[in-house]
Amino acid sequence: MPTGSQLPQPLTDWFAARGWTPRRHQLDMLAAGRAGQHALLVAPTGAGKTLAGFLPTLAELIEAPVDGLHTLYISPLKALAVDVQRNLLTPIEEMDVPIRVETRTGDTPSDRKARQRARPPQVLMTTPESLSLLLSYPDSLTMFDTLKTVVIDEVHAFASGKRGDLLSLCLARLHALVPGFRRVALSATVADPDAYRAWLAPYGDIDTVTLVQGEKGADPDIAILLPEVRVPWSGHSGIYAIEQVMAEIETHRTTIVFCNTRGLAELVFQQLWKANRLSLPIGVHHGSLSLEARQRAEGAMAEGRLRALVATASLDLGVDWGDVDCVIQMGAPKGSSRLLQRIGRANHRLDEPSEAVLVPGNRMEYLEARAALDAVEAGELDEDVFRAGTLDVLAQHVMACACAAPFGEAEMLQEVRAALPYSALDQEVFHRVLNFIADGGYSLRAYDRFKRLTLGKDGMWRISHPSFVAQHRLNAGIIVEAPMLEVRFKNGRRLGKVEEGFGSSLAPGDTFFFAGMALEVEKVELTDLIVRATAKQARIPSYMGARLAITSNLAHRVRQYLHDRSQWARFPDDVREWLEAQARRSAMPTPEQLLVETFPHEGRHHMICYSFEGWNAHQSLGMLITRRMEAMGLKPIGFVANDYALAVYGLEKIEDPRALFSPDILEHEFVEWVQQSALLKRAFREVAIIGGLVERQHPGKRKSGRQVTFSTDLIYDVLRKYEPDHLLLRAAWADARARMTDVGRLAHLLDTAGERMLHVDLDRVTPLAVPVLIMIGRETVAQGVTEDELLIEAEAIATEAMRLDG
Structure with a gap:
């Protein structure tokens, strides 16, 4: 019997036939496996x-x-599970060993799912959500009897979020069923391996998880693409460089062009087609496209039939296309870990450098791109913030366990505490979770449809009625999209989905770009948008989506660049001249200072705060500061924000900005604003769906986004009035604070603003203010104003800012 890191003969022969030698970290993982140790592998x-x-x-x-289930492979993406299955089958077939490998995702046919439970394969590849559903069946109590290993791929992509909460609870459930199985996690980008080791281990016992570090690969070859004329003052798309991007595509075998939003992906795709004089095959790929459309694009890439694919974060992870030899990032990367992940999609060979090109949208984004490039070079990754597990996810998991079998409260609490995010879960809070599932809470207990659990005389909790089992399995899941409308042709062919807010603004005859096509609306139905292809001019759909904010470590690097003039020689002439003009006209803050400028412009008084805390935090801060200005009689008109700065403008001069930035704004204006805004309602809708209070689907029919929103709004209003301390309102409040407003960064900014503030009062606009100030023009111009007119306006502001006199 082989020992330690020694391979069995069929594997040794397979490596030799390929001309490969196993890498050190691969043999280290084998040794950890033979020793029965949990392991975290971090390798490029x-x-x-x-x-x-x-x-x-x-x-x-x-x-x-x-003969039974040996290994569970957990992937954050359905596509990744399918892709890995394909890659794993190759060595298994070439070694001619009897190992059965199958996938189980939301797209797996129901008859195969039933067969997998009765006669599971030796290796089952799935997602966190599909594993949770698997654990909701009574036969899950025996299905995992032979389980030896759980492999979690791309663990950085979801461990610290709600999907990570769900998976950690599933691991705790498996630990209760088969305590001896091994846990393995894989990642290319982990800043704090110990945090992931603790998350992976039962009860957070970090010492039980072996850390295996992979060999360092060749350093990536990253370039910042500069325009032939000059770096623009504003914009986030990088569209100005579309001809240069097309030239890169022409000179490479296969290119992935990454965009930070779905709308930008559609826009870039259209612009590339206009510049595509050689008619090269180019595709588009993002999360709102239909499964068929995404699979077509993935298949064409895998077979080498595309020269370029324009994509969003839908391709950040794992899909292994060896022929990709260039990655282009349109707009700023927002974080060094994300950039590394995207660069990793090019050239899957460890000893050859991956090639990447960054296309910054404006001058501030140039600094951000430079910061990301330097961070990658220094091996500096973005920190992942782990927090306590959320109660809506816990409620969904407990319901899944109840679907499988009755349970006792004390035993279930002990089981749940084996998951690190819930290791400190209070007994009283857990009891409240159970009561919430049992009757919906004090205000809703009169309604039978909320009574999903019953406490028997034997002290066991069990499902109240079999119908709740079907309801749970139909509605379970962690990802809650904004309400969407299906986009389809009259013949039934589905193209994907657009957000309901955008779709409901369309009328028959309106045109928009989607799935790489110009489409004309024929009819708007309750849940469907019926379209036909058209040659007319069309607009780009807008998506609420997740707006990526610049990470703290990139923001810190940009602050250092502004202060350290020795860095400026590395920058293009126009960027360097811009910074020099700012230093002459106003001030360059140190990394610890908060620069606030006030000046008049076009009959209004402006205040610009350069806080570098990201778009989400600045949006919240803008709402709070304008509220406080209102109360102080400063007559605010509005605000705009980007990742780097907040610009507030009004009719009265702000003499003392410190009064607007006091920390008590979080106790007063913030609480009042969140409670009155749609922010909390949106958060409540999510936790109500995840927690199982509101159905997305009912057996035999699917609710429209409007119907779901109407249901959650009604319940929200009832709870706000009669039970403000309801479990889900608390969960929604925590969500609204933590995720939707970047409240941690906001709190730090407000806590330190008074002592850090450098206030400079000026007589006109400054160079550093131009990128954010231009946004005011863009957001207030009348409909129909052309891009040329906006550029003329931007140029006028820039000329005034850069003027040396006065």
Whole structure:
């Protein structure tokens, strides 16, 4: 019997036939597997991470075959599970060993799902949500009897969020069913391995998880693409460089063009087609496209039929296309870890550098791109913030367990505490969660449809009625999209979905770009947008989506660039001249200072705060400061924000900005604003769906986004009035604070603003203010104003700012 890191003969022969030698970290993972240790592997893309994770499984199944489930592979993406299955089947078939590998996702046919529970394969590839559903069946109590290993791929992508909460609870459930299984996690970008080791381990016992570090690959070859004329003052798209981007595509085998939003992906795709004089095959890929459309694009890439694919974060993870030799990032990357992940999609060979090109949208974004490039070079990754698990996810998990079998409260609490996010869960809070599932809470207990659990005389909690089991399985899941409308042709062919807010603004005859096509609306139905292809001019759909904010470590680097003049020689002439003009006209803050400028412009008084805390925090701050200005009689008109600065403008001069930035704004204006805004209602809608209070679907029919929103709004109003301390209102409040407003960064800004503030009062606009000030023009111009007119206006502001006199 082989020992330690020794491979069984079929694997040794397979490596030799390929001309490969197992890498050190692959053998280290095998040794950890043979020793029965949990393991976290951190290795760059192209280092054979997935094979390393599976080596112990392959070795064990070759040496001692089992008839039953041996290994669960958990992926954040359905596509990744399917892709890995395809890659894993190749060595299994070439070694001619009897190992059955299957996938189980939301797209798996129901008859195959039933068969997988009755006769599971040795290796089952799935997602956190599908595993949770699997655990809701009574036969899950025996299905996992032979389980030896759980492999979690791309763990950085979801461990610190709600999907991570769900998966950690599923691992705790498996631990209760089969305590001896091994946990393995794989990632290319982890800033704090110990945090992930604690998350992975039962009860957070970090010492039980072996850390395996992969060999460092070749340094990536990253360039910042500069325009032939000059870096623009404003904009976030990088569209000005579309001809240069097309030239990059022409000179590479296969290119992925990453965009930060779905709307930008559609816009860039259209612009590339206009510049595509050689008619090269180009595709588009994002999360709102139909599964069929995404699979077509992925298949064309895998087969080498596309020269370029314009994509969003939908392709950040894992899809292994060896022929991709260039990655282009349109707009700023927002974080060094995200940039590294995207660069890793190019050239899956460890000893050859991945090639990437950054296309900053404006001058501030140039500094951000430079910061990201330097951070990657220094090996500096973005920090992941782990927090306590959310109660809506816990409620969904407990309901899944109840669907499988009755349980006792004390035993379930002990089981749940094995998951690190819930390790400090209070007994009283857990009891409230159970009571919430049992009757919906004090205000809703008169309604039978909320009575999902019953406490029996034997002290066991069980499902109140079989109908709730079907309801749970139909509605379970962590990802809650904004209400969407299906986009389809009259013949039934589905193209994907657009957000309801955008779709409901369309009328027959309106045109928009989607799935790489110009479409004309024929009819708007309750849940469908019926369209036909058209040659007319069209607009780009807008998506609420998740707006990426610049990470703290990139923001800190940009602050250092502004202060350290020795860095400026590295920048293009126009960027350097811009910074020099700012230093002459106003001030350059130190990294610890908060620069606030006040000046008149076009009959209004402006205050610009350069806080670098990200768009989300600045949006919240703008709302709060304008409220306080109103109360102080400063007559605010509005505000605009980007990742770097907040601009507030009104009719009265702000003499003392410190009064607007006091920390008590979070106790007064913030609480009042969140409670009155749609922010809390949106958060409540999410937690109500995840917590199982509101159905997305009912057996035999699906609710429209409007219907779901109407249901959650009604319940929200009832609870606000009669039970303000309801479990889900507390969960929604925590969500609204933590996720939707970047309240941690906001609180730090307000706590320190008074002592850090450098206030400079000026007689006119400053160079540093131009990028954010231009946004005011863009947001207040009348409909129909052309891009040329906006550019003329922007140029006028820039000329005034850069003027040396006065």
